[in-house]
Amino acid sequence: MAVPANQQVGRGSSGWAVVLRRWPSWAPYAAAVWGVAYAAVQLAWVARGIALPLGAHHAFPPAVQLVLAGLALLAAGACLAAVRARGRFARTAAGATLLVVVPVFVLGTFGAPIEFVSLIGGAGPSGAGLAHLLLDIPGAGLLLVTGLSVRRRARGRCPRCGQAHAWGSDRPLEHPAPSRASAKVQVAVYAGMSGILPWAITKTIWTLGGDALGMTAEQWRAANADGSGVTKALASVGIDFTVLAAMLAWFLMVGLMYRWGQVFPRWTLFLSGRRVPRLLPLIPAWLTGLTLALYGTGILVAFPFFFAGAGGMAWMTAFGGLAFAGLGVGLLVAACSYAARTRPACGREA
Template sequence: MAVSTDSRTSTGAGAAPGTGTAAWRRRWPTWAPRAAAVWGVAYAAVQAGWAATGTSVPVTPHQACTPAVHFGLASLAVLGGAAARATLRPLDGFPRRAVGAALAVAVTVFGAGALGAMTIVVTLVTLSGIESATGAALSLLHATGAALLLLTAVAWCRGRRGRCPRCGHPHPAGGNGTPVHPGPSRASARTRVTAYVLLCGLLPWAGLKTFWTLGGDALGVTAEGWRQLNEGSGAAGALASVGLDASVAAALLGVFLVTGLLYRWGTVFPRWTLILAGRRVPRLLPLVPAWLTGGALSVYGVVLNVLALLGATGVTAPFEPRPPFPTSASLTWMVWFGGLAFGGLGLALLVAARSYAARTRSLCAGARR
């Protein structure tokens, strides 16, 4: 029998004892679908406002959203929010399949859109400045919606399998909602080796960018041409002066996240975090960015690898040279290196996040593992 995510019938989700912030966090399977529905309406209203006022909202660095894009995203947000709200009711047959399909599409689209949120973090860390306020707002809206929809989908799938929506394990009679957290642990040796091998895909891409930034010439690209393409100011310029490209710095943040997911210090704040030292890390704090960023980067990396392969084998037209790349071959190499880097980092994040999620999942008291 499926376990409903509704607080009136859910064992361990809505029956969690206690009050305050901790109890509210334990009830996430009941409030996440409602919050996703509210987000869908708010998101659609924001998109409608942008479309009505003709506000420029960049969907890519060189292209703004059209009215059709505004309408399509707003409609999908409302559909996803309605599907999330519907998971709180018993569903069967076609309605259940329709809700599942709507959630899958919405999580995929808004999860891909949330990739820009990592760029915002990088610009804030490097003090480079945000190029577009509306673009940053759109990325944050995507990240919020993707997180809420993903939580809803997880709770709903667990409930359909007859498991507790929150801890994901079956409850015996009399099980209660008090969580039992596992102790600090690190990933298995196999998982760590797999993540390290995948991260090696960053080396050609990051090595070339660092070499150009330091003043070297490679693949026909000169250091001066690379500098002109990536002229920056503030912290970004300071990073370039010591040979660190801003995008490489962003990749290093991803590597930092992967290592945190693999080791004990990612489950309990280490001593160098000062006032947080010794406290348990909220599991969603690293998992949500790892899932969203890892999924988007993996898809992007696969696309780049396929494009590079098709262009190199002559199946499609070769890439048109563009500064600072003087030839089609040099640009093809860089696209391939980018595919290895983004795909490797994305898959490493997913592998590490899968291990972290399994190692840190709390159990409701009395639940069977």
């Protein structure tokens, strides 16, 4: 069952649908509240000696937390100024401030999918690191949509849909008909997906008891003896947990490219035929894509300096960098295409 073109969500909607539809009016205030709360948490952590982890064995110095607290307060002030300022200079200054601080908190979401996979796998994420991610992710989202609405207003466009129209922004939303990604996007995404194959094949050989890259299955199990019970249970039947997680990223990428990612297919039972909320696939795609793209690219850049000539494990490191970078870039490309194809517009009729 297909969702028709120009499907409307109008004044007849109630509850959370109406609240979400009016996000340009409340998002800046919510972002300001978040900024104050974020700064308070960081200052409390510094006072209690709780540091933000940097990897498994290192932590950021307290000065970094103080800087983050200051930037959060600056972002809160910019959000309020963006909606309350009357002069052009004040609005421009607020927009420029958001342009500087938003990327900082977006980069703060780095590692979210890694923590999530660790949690599902039973390895257990770090307390302060997980708490910071849970605090940073909604704030980064609020700052992004606030900056987006400010940018649209500055260009004389509707802050909600981004289109240039004479009617108000509280009209019914018209959603485009389901569509598939262009051929160029599909080629780019599938090319990124293919980067995982050397890494996935090698790990699968080890979990099945074979030898690869000069390492036996026994050596691989010994090197991963500290894994969680879930990881070991899956490995006992020939399934590597990280490969399984990568397959979920594959599924997400495919859904972002085709129509069934915009309308729930028949196998979803009672959801069949309903429109998929845009943010349902976009949020995990953006979070995971950003982390994997940065992580994988970093491995590939560092490989010639630290891993070259190290034997079979050097190849595995290169395979991992190729897999993560490919998955990350593929997710970001697919997400950008999906966001453009599913972008709604404010309708004429109330």
